[in-house]
Every structure is written in structure tokens, then in C-alpha cells.
Amino acid sequence: xxxxxxxxxxxxQHIGATIAAIRAAANATNEPFEIIVxxxxxxxxxxxxxxxxxxxxxHVACRQIxxxxxTGAKAxxxxxLFFIDADTLANSDxxxxxxxxxxxxxxxGGCVFTFDGILPLWARILYPVAAFLARRLRxxxxxxxxxxxxxxxxxxxxxxxxxxxxxxxxxNALKKLGKFEIPKPTVITSGxxxxxxxxxxxxxxxxxxxxxxxxxxxxxDGLEIWYGxxxxxxxxxR
Numbered sequence: 001x002x003x004x005x006x007x008x009x010x011x012x013q014h015i016g017a018t019i020a021a022i023r024a025a026a027n028a029t030n031e032p033f034e035i036i037v038x039x040x041x042x043x044x045x046x047x048x049x050x051x052x053x054x055x056x057x058x059h060v061a062c063r064q065i066x067x068x069x070x071t072g073a074k075a076x077x078x079x080x081l082f083f084i085d086a087d088t089l090a091n092s093d094x095x096x097x098x099x100x101x102x103x104x105x106x107x108x109g110g111c112v113f114t115f116d117g118i119l120p121l122w123a124r125i126l127y128p129v130a131a132f133l134a135r136r137l138r139x140x141x142x143x144x145x146x147x148x149x150x151x152x153x154x155x156x157x158x159x160x161x162x163x164x165x166x167x168x169x170x171x172n173a174l175k176k177l178g179k180f181e182i183p184k185p186t187v188i189t190s191g192x193x194x195x196x197x198x199x200x201x202x203x204x205x206x207x208x209x210x211x212x213x214x215x216x217x218x219x220x221d222g223l224e225i226w227y228g229x230x231x232x233x234x235x236x237x238r
Contacts, residue, residue: 002026002033002099003078003149004090006055007068011086012045014190019053021089022082028092029099037086038072040065046086063220063227065142066158066166073152081152085143087190088113097183098146108147108174109181110140110167115191122199123191135182138175142167143189151177164217164226165209 004022008015019035026033037050041061050057058075062068069083080102084090094111101109112134119127134140145167155173158166174180194202208216220227 001078002029002031002080002082002095003073003076004033004035004082004084005069005072005076006035006037006050006084006086007040007065007072008037008042008046008050008086009040009063009068010042010044010046012042012049014087015046016049016053018084018086018088018090019050019055021091022084023054025090025092025095029096031099034077036072036076038068040068064160064163065226066160066162070157070160073149073157076149079149081147081149083142083145084187085189087192088143089116089188090144091185091187093185094144094183094187097185101179101181101183102146102148105179106181107151107178108145108171109183110142110146110171111144111183111185111187112140113143113187113189115194116188117191117195119191119194120199123194138180138182139168139171140182141189142170144187145170147174162217163220164223166217 004026006015006018015037022035035055036058037055038058038060039047039050041063047057047059058071060068060071062071073081080099082095082098098109098111112131151174154177159169162169171180208222217223
């Protein structure tokens with residue numbers, strides 16, 4: 001079985017389309033699958049929409065994506081786990097390529113993503129460089145990750161000490177176990193955060209990581225891009 005885990009916090013505008021995309025992609029594999037939405041303290045219609053679209057819903061109040069993903073993984077029945085963000089559209093090419101990688105020896109992997117909508121000029125300029133480095137360094141964002149359930153258990157899942165950049169620690173831990181693969185297909189994720197924050201805000205976060213390392217993400221302070229109030233663009237649907 002394949003298990004798709006979707007962490008979600010107030011994603012009523014996106015969750016329906018995300019589940020529909022996963023279902024279509026999973027059906028193309030001709031394998032049994034389940035879709036689990038881990039609703040992390042939402043106060044909107046995220047849960048009801050997820051249930052209406054056939055997902056199993058688990059309620060938590062973590063407000064931390066690592067813990068939210070781990071909750072879904074612990075409840076999953078599949079031998080292959082996919083972690084897909086609530087604003088990300090999977091596709092059959094990506095899912096099939098991921099399964100092929102796992103069945104041919106990879107312990108895990110992740111897909112490079114493109115963004116929906118119109119991005120700021122600075123983001124359009126930097127994106128090709130970021131996509132190239134992601135493939136070269138085998139280090140992708142957390143919106144579409146996959147792994148063997150056995151490998152997930154071996155590394156202890158996502159490190160719950162981190163409030164951001166938890167996917168970096170997760171990927172590095174998987175790499176110590178075996179091959180981490182970046183399939184050729186891409187997925188689409190929301191560009192809402194890039195449209196809602198300034199170039200200098202992104203540079204500030206990157207500088208914190210460069211000069212302070214992972215310890216800079218051990219608390220929510222300064223991580224408003226993930227934990228602060230959402231802008232109008234972030235609240236809109238696609």
C-alpha cells in the first residue's frame with residue numbers, strides 16, 4: 001500500500017484540489033493507497049472538505065509541521081510514505097517515478113517543484129538556479145517527499161526540534177541510510193509565500209541558516225513566514 005500524508009493548517013482553499021490531484025495520481029499506479037490529512041489546529045473548513053473528498057482526517061494541535069507529518073506517518077498503513085503539502089499538486093508522473101525509485105533501491109527522495117501563479121521578478125530570476133542546485137545537491141523543499149516506511153522509522157521521522165528547515169535534517173538522515181533520489185518529473189506548489197514576502201525577508205532567513213545553522217530554527221520567533229498571520233494572497237485559492 002501507498003500512504004499519502006498531508007499536513008494542513010487552515011487550508012480550505014487548497015485541500016480539495018490537493019486531494020483530487022493525489023487521488024488521480026495514485027489511481028494511475030494501480031496500487032492500493034490511502035490519503036491521510038493531519039489537520040493541525042484549523043479553524044476553517046479544512047477537515048470537512050478533506051473528509052468530503054475521501055481522506056482520513058487526524059486532528060492535532062502541534063503547530064509544527066515536523067510533528068504533524070510524524071503523526072500522519074505513525075497512523076499510515078503503507079510501506080511507502082509520501083509527504084505532500086496541502087498547497088501542492090502531485091501528478092502521476094511524479095508518483096510513478098518515486099515508486100520506481102523506491103522499488104529500485106532508493107530509501108527516499110523528493111521532487112523539484114514549480115510555482116503556480118505569477119511570481120515576483122526576483123523569484124523568477126533565482127528559480128532556475130535553485131532548481132539546478134536542488135538536483136545537483138539532491139536537496140529539495142518539503143512539499144513533495146517520499147521514503148520507505150522502514151527508512152522513516154530507522155531515522156525517527158522528522159526531527160521535532162525544528163520549526164522550519166526540518167526537511168533538510170530529514171533528507172540528510174535518509175542519505176546516511178542509502179540513496180536519496182530526485183526524479184525527473186516536477187510538481188506544482190503554491191507561490192503564495194513568494195508573492196507575500198519581500199526579497200529581503202527571504203535573504204534574511206537564508207542568512208540565519210548560513211550564519212547560525214539549524215539551531216536558528218529551534219523556535220518560532222522570526223519564522224513569521226510560516227507561523228505568522230497569512231496575507232490575502234496566502235488565503236486565496238489557486
